[in-house]
Amino acid sequence: MSGSSLFRSLVAQQWKQSTRSAYYEKGILMKIFISLMILYLAINLVVVGLFMGKILEGAFPDDDPAWAFSLILFYYFLADIILRFFLQPLPVLGIVPYLHLPVKRSALFNFLLLKSGLSLFNYFPLLILLPFTLRSVLPAWGGLYSLNWLAAVLLLIFSNNYLAFLLKKIYPGRLWIMPLLLLAAISLLVTDFKTHQAISGLFASTLTSIAAHTYLLLLPLIFLLILYLASWILLYKNRYLELTTKKERMLFSGNDSSLLASFGIPGKLALMEIKLILRNNRPRSFLMLSGMFLFYGLLIYPPHSRSAGEGMFLFVGLLITGIFMMQYGQLIMSWESRSFDKIVTSPLRMQDYFRGKFWFFFAANGISFLLTLPYVFYGYHIVLINLACFLYQSGINSFIILFLGTYNTKRIDLGKGAMFNYEGTSFIHFLLFLPLLGLPYLIWLPFSLLGYPTLGVAAIGLTGVAGLLFSQVFIRITVKQFNSRKYKILNGFRTS
């Protein structure tokens, strides 16, 4: 096979891989929703780009906008390399099936590296860069300068791409590299600020000199080529390591006679659930996201954020006590889709299975609530609101989520990355946040309008308690619902 036709068939197979992935099999509504989100984001960036010149004029009145923007780019590149390190997936997969075929290895490596150049990370800065160049650089400096400037920035963006690749490849799975990298970035920033932007200023001056003298473009070009070559060599050196399965981390591998296991079947199920969450990428990222939501209160509760009233506190309370359940729980059962045949044939009554899920939700919300207790600093009424929210989330929303969870029939591959992964998610899952967060407001609003918002909060809490008291009934209803959809769920989990 000649080089170019090999390349073409590799590209074609890559295309097939992505178009046959779960994303394209999603419902039309979901596609529209995600497209709109992306479009919205893109428009935002373009607008920022268009007004960047004005913003810079305000911030750096004495400096040329191209220079000032270059200065900012220094910080961007610093952040970019760290973000890439954490978020950008390594393009390692997919060459193993080719290694035994009569295909030149070097062609495969080139393909792999060029493919990583296609990462979205490399292109979304263009949404800001292009409008900025057209509006602010072009009128001031002319065509050649603008082109050179843009080319230099692009070369650096791609350099960052391979730099991240190198960092990730050299230290795969070494946890200590992360704090080290952060520390290096922070100390660089600190030195920069201490020296009145000596480092970033140098960077900006270099960039603008390159823009002024075309031949200097060789500098970033050589830089990029060196990084590309280094990546290539690293791939070559690791060519056998690609084949070995990487060692998996087994978090939470304590013994099973732990405290949880002594809670009978619900305890055992909860233990499994915890292992599922901690040992798999996607649920783990939901957990971390929920952790970050805990800090949401810091934006709202302090007295100086005047716009916040009881209604806003309620919103925050519902969100931080239940965000994990609302996110993770919406895909309940789907998480276990790969082993669901075992679950329905095990000596486990579905009644107990759903009771286990319910108690798991209760515990998750309870832990979230306990973690919000420090907010008592901003007044005890916040704790009371959060308590009401916790009760409501556990008594009412948990059952809504369990009941509607029986409509999940998509298989989820737990091993896949979490970023931008909407596998198993449908438009309904986004829509569901409306009743989950809206219904408590319907309870609260009449009281609030009559001038008793605190009574409204109490009513929300009491509704939750009522839900908890009737949990047996709700669980029975859920089991019935499950039984009516059992074969659809099983079939979906097995095949889709």
Add this chain to the structure above:
Amino acid sequence: MIRIRDLRKIYGKTPALSIAQLEIGKGEMFGLVGNNGAGKTTMFRLILDLIAATDGEVWIKSMPVQKQEEWKMITGSYLDEGFLIDYLSPSEYLSFVGGLHGWTTDDYSRFYLSLEGFCADELLHGKKPIRSLSQGNKNKIGIIAALMGNPEIVILDEPFAHLDPSSQIILKRLLKKINSERGTTLLISSHDLTHVTEVCNRIVLLEDGLILKDLQTAGGTLGELEAYFARA
């Protein structure tokens, strides 16, 4: 022990399985053979209520599987990887299954002893998650889980596939022992005619979802089956 009546499964227009009547008695060693697509796995899935029957019913010990779930307490099964919880280590998985049976530490050690070396200790107590085990070792864990809790019925789909020769021999001995000591009813499907005739005392041959032969294993059974498959 298991009763099947007028059971049919149709995918679209193609019938996958059609059994007018089948009874599997207590303590029977029931073997299922047939080429790919003959309906073996479909039959097991219908017995375990994993797919909806187009019509007909299955009873396990006079419990209709579609309407009750008590049969789960006395039935152990392993059909495919969907029966494994692959982010757990083997011992975590097995202790989860044992936990559902209410097992204590004593039960585990007695059980592992009774396996007669079917599963090496390194595998049982290894720290690797099931998803990074080899196919053969995955199967072993699944089979072991199916045998836990003294089930009255054990259903295994292709249990000998991917196993190394020693394990195949041990497994055959193990299954026979469980059957003779506890009267466990065994349902096994296999592509390996030698194994299945060696273990089972009754063999049913499926073709295109229909029962073509229903044989009590005797001296000539293996030859008869080989003759059929050579013809097909």
